[in-house]
Structure formats: structure tokens, C-alpha cells
Amino acid sequence: MKSSVIVFPGSNCDRDIALALEKMQFKNSMVWHKETFLPKSDLIVIPGGFSYGDYLRSGAIAGKSLIIDEVIKAAKSGCLVLGICNGFQILTETGLLEGTLLRNKNLKFINRDVNIKVLNNKTNFTSKYEIGQILKINIAHNEGNYFTNSKHLEQLNKENLIAFKYCDENGNVNNQSNPNGAIENIAGIFNQKKNILGMMPHPERMIDKLISNTDGVNLFSSLIN
Amino acid sequence: MKFSVTVTLKKDVLDPQGKVVENTLDNLGFKNLKSIRQGKFFEIEINENDQEKAKNTVKEMCEKLLVNLIIEDYKINKL
Numbered sequence: 644m645k646s647s648v649i650v651f652p653g654s655n656c657d658r659d660i661a662l663a664l665e666k667m668q669f670k671n672s673m674v675w676h677k678e679t680f681l682p683k684s685d686l687i688v689i690p691g692g693f694s695y696g697d698y699l700r701s702g703a704i705a706g707k708s709l710i711i712d713e714v715i716k717a718a719k720s721g722c723l724v725l726g727i728c729n730g731f732q733i734l735t736e737t738g739l740l741e742g743t744l745l746r747n748k749n750l751k752f753i754n755r756d757v758n759i760k761v762l763n764n765k766t767n768f769t770s771k772y773e774i775g776q777i778l779k780i781n782i783a784h785n786e787g788n789y790f791t792n793s794k795h796l797e798q799l800n801k802e803n804l805i806a807f808k809y810c811d812e813n814g815n816v817n818n819q820s821n822p823n824g825a826i827e828n829i830a831g832i833f834n835q836k837k838n839i840l841g842m843m844p845h846p847e848r849m850i851d852k853l854i855s856n857t858d859g860v861n862l863f864s865s866l867i868n
Numbered sequence: 869m870k871f872s873v874t875v876t877l878k879k880d881v882l883d884p885q886g887k888v889v890e891n892t893l894d895n896l897g898f899k900n901l902k903s904i905r906q907g908k909f910f911e912i913e914i915n916e917n918d919q920e921k922a923k924n925t926v927k928e929m930c931e932k933l934l935v936n937l938i939i940e941d942y943k944i945n946k947l
Contacts, residue, residue, distance in 0.1 A: 700936055707933060736936075743938045750884050790881065790939060824882075 644867050646671045647684040649714065651705045656691035656727065656847060663847040664688070667863040674710060681713040686723045686866055689714070689730030691783070691845060701744065701786045702729060706736030715739060723767055723866065724839040728784055731831070731841035740834055740841045742791030747784070748824025754783040756855070757822050759807040759830045759844055760814055766837045769806060770868060771861035777814050778807075778858040780844035782822060782830075787843040789825040789832070799832060806831035806840055869914050869922045870947040873930060876907035881939045910934060911947070919946065 646669040650657045657673065664671045664686075672682045676694075681687070694705035705711070711733075718724045718739050726734040734740040747753055756779050761772040772778070791799070799805050807830040811820040821828045823843075831842030846859030877883045886906040893901050912929065916922040926944050935942045 699934070703933065703936070743936055745881070745939065746884055748882070748884060750888060792938070 644669050644685045645683060646686040646688060647674045647682055648672070648688045648690055649674050649676060649710055650690070651676045651692070651694035651708065653694045653696055654690050654692035654729070656729075656845065659845075660688050660690045660727065660847040663850045663859070663863055666850060667860075667867050669863075669867065676705065676708040676710050678710050679713065681710065681717060684717065684722060686725065687714055687717060689724070689726040689733050690847075691728030691730060694729055694733065697786075700732075700736070702732030702734075702736040705729075705733045711737055718834075718839055721836070721838055725768065725866075726839075726841040727845055727847065728782075728787075728843055731843055732786060734839065734841045739839055740832060741795045742789060742832070744784075744786045744843070745788040745790050745824070746786050747788050747822075752783075752785045753787070753822050754781070755822075756781050757830075757844065758810050758812050758814075758820065760810045760816065762805045762808060763803045763833070763837075765803075766806070766833060766840070766865075767868075768833075768837075768840045768862060768865055771865040775814065777810060777812065778844075779849070779856055780846060780858055781848045781855065782844050784823070784843055787823040787825065789829045789843070791826065796826065798835075799829075800827075802835065804833045804835065804837070805829055806833055807842060807844065869916055869919065871912045871914065871923065871926045872945045872947055873910040873912060873926060873934060874907055874943045874945075875910070875930075875935050875940050876905050876942075878939055878941050908934075
């Protein structure tokens with residue numbers, strides 16, 4: 644499996660995700676945002692960070708960068724695309740995923756490990772997880788408060804397009820277990836074809852017991868399958 | 869030709885920054901303050917003499933980049 648990680652000025656999780664992909668035997672390329680050629684890839688990852696210093700809106704400038712046209716083309720032809728944190732924000736700015744990420748409700752940058760629940764495991768991203776499985780994954784963001792219109796929210800629920808929801812350690816999804824104010828505790832969503840996943844939590848930070856846990860590993864092993 | 873663009877969050881979108889500013893002004897004693905919405909302001913100069921054309925260009929800029937239409941409204945004014 645071949646993967647490409649798109650790198651913007653201000654990306655800072657690009658090497659972490661590359662490490663995670665290589666550990667899972669992906670043949671990975673790093674692609675600078677000014678490129679207009681995307682190597683043939685089975686998976687494109689838009690990493691976390693602060694592309695363009697979050698100027699204008701998080702992800703707004705990166706969402707109009709040169710390489711993005713190629714990412715959109717690949718995504719529309721069915722290539723798997725994973726956007727993590729700032730990558731999720733960029734995917735919403737490109738229109739590949741609907742909705743947007745608002746400032747955290749408490750106005751604070753939140754960096755801590757939170758519990759999320761797997762809602763759909765019938766996708767290329769989540770097949771190695773169980774439905775309802777609770778993962779402890781790090782979040783680190785200032786704009787993670789997912790918001791979308793009621794029509795799209797209805798579609799997300801009806802078509803099972805919500806990948807993960809914030810929950811407590813017993814799996815309860817409620818206001819107390821919602822770190823950033825996201826609508827219905829949404830932590831990650833798929834597009835309609837389920838070849839694009841955007842998520843605020845950082846699975847690439849959870850691949851080694853030595854520094855955290857291994858709750859993120861199955862996302863990558865699902866993908867390599 | 870110069871225009872200003874004001875971008876604000878839509879009415880039904882929570883504006884936590886505006887809310888904090890509002891509370892702080894209230895703490896400072898501005899008791900007749902009703903509400904505050906925080907936004908963004910752009911000053912845009914266009915190389916174009918036809919006002920209608922220039923305004924349309926600014927509108928396109930807003931919709932392509934400056935404004936996130938899901939959560940924000942904008943107003944264009946000629947300066």
C-alpha cells in the first residue's frame with residue numbers, strides 16, 4: 644500500500660503520521676504543498692498542525708493550496724483520504740467533508756487524552772475495531788467544535804457516517820464527556836462514500852506503549868488491509 | 869476602488885469570543901450593553917473602474933476564500 648502525507652508550512656504532525664504509516668508497512672511519500680503532482684497513492688493523509696499559522700480560519704489557506712486540486716481529484720476517484728486535526732479542518736475547507744470546526748466552546752486550547760467510541764466499523768478505516776469500542780486518544784486543538792447544518796446532521800446519522808463520538812470511560816456520550824462542544828459529541832465523520840475520514844483525535848500518537856498506548860494502531864492496520 | 873468587507877458569525881452560531889468580550893465589558897460597568905458579536909474586517913482595493921464589476925469581484929473573493937458560508941455572514945461596503 645502506498646501513502647502520501649501532504650506537508651504545509653506549519654504542519655507539525657507530518658513526521659508522526661509518517662512514522663505510524665511506515666511502522667504499518669505503508670510505502671510513504673511526503674508531498675510538499677506546492678507540488679502539482681501527487682504520487683500514485685492508496686491513501687492520502689492530511690496531517691495535524693497549524694498550516695499557514697491558522698491565518699484567516701484554520702485550514703482555509705491550505706484548503707486552496709496547489710496540491711489540494713490533486714487531492715480532491717484523487718478523493719473523488721475513490722482514493723482513501725484521512726484528515727487528522729488540522730487535516731480535518733482542511734478537508735472541510737475544501738468541501739470534501741461537510742460542516743466546519745468552530746472554536747472550542749470553552750475558548751481554550753485542549754491537549755489531553757479523551758475517550759472516543761467507534762460508531763461504524765464497516766469502513767476501510769475502522770474495520771479492525773469493534774462497534775462501541777472505547778479508545779483513549781489524544782486531542783490537541785483550539786478549533787475542534789464540529790458544527791454542521793441540521794440536514795447534514797440527519798444524513799450523518801441516517802447513513803451511519805459518524806466515525807467516532809466523544810464519550811466517558813464507560814462509553815456514555817453526554818455533555819460531560821464532550822471536550823469542545825462538538826454537535827452530538829462528534830469526533831470524526833466520513834463522507835457519503837466512506838473513502839474520506841476526518842477526525843480531531845490523533846491516532847498517530849497512540850501507536851506505541853512506550854509513550855502512550857496502542858489504541859490508534861487498528862486504524863492503520865484497518866487501512867493496510 | 870476600495871471596499872470593506874465585514875464578516876460575522878451567523879446569528880444561530882455560538883460566538884464564544886464575543887460572549888467573553890460582552891461579559892468583560894459588563895464587568896467594567898457597561899450595564900446598558902445589550903450584546904456583542906465579534907467578527908473580521910477586510911479592506912480591499914480593486915484595479916477596476918466599473919463599480920458593479922469591482923463589487924462582484926469582491927463578492928467572489930468572499931465566497932471563494934474570505935467567508936465560510938456555513939457559519940459566517942458578510943457585508944460589502946464601498947469606501
